[in-house]
Amino acid sequence: MGILQVISMLAALAVTLGLFGLAVWAWRRFAPASLLPTAAPRERRMKVIETLVMGTNHRLVLVRLDGQDRLVLLGEGSLLGALPLPQAKDVAKDPA
Numbered sequence: 001m002g003i004l005q006v007i008s009m010l011a012a013l014a015v016t017l018g019l020f021g022l023a024v025w026a027w028r029r030f031a032p033a034s035l036l037p038t039a040a041p042r043e044r045r046m047k048v049i050e051t052l053v054m055g056t057n058h059r060l061v062l063v064r065l066d067g068q069d070r071l072v073l074l075g076e077g078s079l080l081g082a083l084p085l086p087q088a089k090d091v092a093k094d095p096a
Contacts, residue, residue, distance in 0.1 A: 049062040049069070058075040062085075069085040 045066055047064045049064050051062070052060040054060055054073075054075075058073065058080070061072045061074060063070045063072055068087075071083055071085055072079065073081040
């Protein structure tokens with residue numbers, strides 16, 4: 001194997017790695033954000049704690065939004081009612 005073949009192989013390797021690097025740069029620059037890896041998932045503001053089916057068309061949903069629990073009544077494709085629940089420390093204990 002001559003010195004020219006070694007130089008030729010190293011040049012081909014450099015071109016291949018350069019094209020690969022260019023492709024990675026272009027992917028990061030122009031790819032849609034939904035296809036790129038994201039950082040650690042952040043804490044969501046809203047969580048569904050529990051659901052209860054009340055009938056064929058009604059559902060009761062307990063939702064925690066910004067640390068406050070809310071009770072939501074859904075039915076027939078629409079919101080029927082929503083009310084905030086008192087915090088556990090605000091509820092008086094039943095002596096019985």
